[in-house]
Amino acid sequence: MSNNLIVERERSLVELERRIAELREASAAQPLDMSSEIAALEQKYRQILQELFGTLSPWEKVHMARHPDRPTSLDYISRFDRFDELHGDRHFRDDPSIVGGFGTLRSRNVMVLGQQRGRDTKENLRRNFGMPAPEGYRKATRLARLASRLQLPIVTFVDTKGADPGISSEEHAQSEAIAICLQTFTTATVPIVATVVGEGGSGGALALAIADFVIMLEHSTYSVASPEGCAAILWSDASKAEEAAAHLKLTADDLHRFGIVDQILPEPLGGAHRNARDVVTQTLGAVDAALSRLVSLTPEMLLDHRYRKYRRLGEWQAEGLEPVRTAR
């Protein structure tokens, strides 16, 4: 039993996939024409796929974003022309839940950063399930500063449940590490393009998501708190997570409507992992296109644009800073 709804649902397709594959094999091995049987099965397959995944609720999207086969940051980074990983925060250790380094994307040199979860238990343990420690955010800060100094655009991939909530992270001042990372991204004098490829969990995700252009995959999620955490706090009942997911407005469509996300990339029916190759190609194309639009801006224009972009989120009034009330 998987605790992932989508993985569970995919089980019903496995048998059909096997039969189609068998039939194809048999058809290739003998002169009998079985193309109509194959076509019928494929038709049925597509129909089931449509029924299962045609429309996904926010809660189903949460599970899609956490799907174990969903492309992770390194699946995108490994398709760059080049990538040379840089390690460590220069203080304490290297945090494998954030990967970063020099890269070349479509002939353009960039600094690339991403939260990295594992594909299996062993890798997940090494990468702390993609939950960065302060050391990870300090590495990101260091590399973002280097990018500014070398005038390399910054490309990030966002995929984390959130920043690590542990003893050592608190001892090493997780708050400060995230706060300074946020500050570095708001002041970086180079274009920043962020793509939410999986789960965008709260401040730990935002630390790599302050950007001039934010892209989000159709079934990725991005929220102020995890649905489980939100349910535990507001209902004192983690089993209300499905309800919380609907309340939190964490889908790409919601966030595009709020002006938090600039572009949504469609995913194949059934999710990005069903055709990871094309999804990665399409995503890198969108990142490159965004960079092409941003590189012509001067550092002053970029900073001004970025300030105004975040300034207007929750802006009740732009003018009128005059004191309105004198108390005491």
Place this chain on the structure above:
Amino acid sequence: MPRPEWLPARRTKESRVSDEALWSKCPKCGEVLYRRDLAANLFVCTRCGYHFRMKAYDRIASIADGEFTELGAEVLPGDPLEWSDRKSYPAKLKSDRERSGLSESVVTGFATLGGHRVALGVMDFHFRGGTMGQVTGERITLLLEAARRDHVPCIIFSASGGARMEEGMLALMQLAKTTAAVSRFMADGNFYVVVLTDPTSGGVSASFAFQADVIVAESKAMIGFAGRRVIEQTIRQRLPDQFQTAEFLLEKGAIDMVVDRSDLKDTLVRLLEYAAHE
């Protein structure tokens, strides 16, 4: 994940200091304190030194020389997500307004401290647990922008459970907005001080609070990124009492100083003097 049996199902509610009550009980030592004595002692227990959580206007009165000119009070919270859980969000705001006498979790404006004009922001845990909504972020941003324009130092008192759930991602984006405002303010050579008060955690500690030039914390304040319960649930261990206290953070090198409330104003005035031009 099942809850370990030693972990209480709900946090025990701390007894609240209400304006109406003549007497307040110290949640730490149990001493019953006459409300007027407590206020005269800056809401510090006269017996054990426990620092009660202060209301924003009491705090301002205890810090400012005299007049406080409020800024941003006209900016009021809405309901962008049309949120409703056990109660609707507007109903929660209404009851918080009635209970705390505030319209949001932060009060911002200008005051003088020891003769120095400062931009002052004071968060209040009694309003939505000091959570940061759009208007919290907006008021802090307006304050920093005004302070930058007037080239005066900024002091913010934090008290917060983090970003406000009921405003979803629009609340989270206030981390970015306030951070951008802090960065601009500091880049112009302005002095920024934060006083961490009990409790400060989550999105507020991970944004404008820990970006200050000087970080002061009140004695015994609980300060951290993740909530204590979240950590205990994750690691399945009970945490030591000292964990995440102001004193713990000082020892770990995360903050500059721990100050008793009775010394706070004098400390802040001295800090302002070091940074004053001419």
